[in-house]
Amino acid sequence: MEVTYDKTSHLIFPTAIRYVDLGSEYLIAGKAEDAENVLRVKASVRNFEPETNFSVITNDGRFYSFSVYYSSYPEATSYDLLTMQKSVGRKTELFLYENMVTRENQIQL
Numbered sequence: 001m002e003v004t005y006d007k008t009s010h011l012i013f014p015t016a017i018r019y020v021d022l023g024s025e026y027l028i029a030g031k032a033e034d035a036e037n038v039l040r041v042k043a044s045v046r047n048f049e050p051e052t053n054f055s056v057i058t059n060d061g062r063f064y065s066f067s068v069y070y071s072s073y074p075e076a077t078s079y080d081l082l083t084m085q086k087s088v089g090r091k092t093e094l095f096l097y098e099n100m101v102t103r104e105n106q107i108q109l
Helices: 081-108
Strands: 009-012 019-023 027-032 033-042 051-057 062-069 079-082
Touching: 019 027, 019 033, 027 051, 033 051, 051 081, 079 081
Parallel strands: 009 079
Antiparallel strands: 009 033, 019 051, 027 033, 051 062
């Protein structure tokens, strides 16, 4: 994901956040007020060069890890992880279904 100094990115998790670990001093983060499942993240310095990361554990025991890059103009500043998980799940199901159909066709030949 991309972060910038002048804007805050928000990540919306499916459940409350239990733990956050920032990979370097280039990031600052915190839970949004009155929203236990929303994490605010931004760059603490401008134009940091190396890639960094952060990790999150939610109350349901799920572990999330993010690679982070600096961008003056990030493509997105909000991420709904439940929606993203469903999207990835649909793509995976479609891929598996397509592979299954291909295998069935090969067996019939």
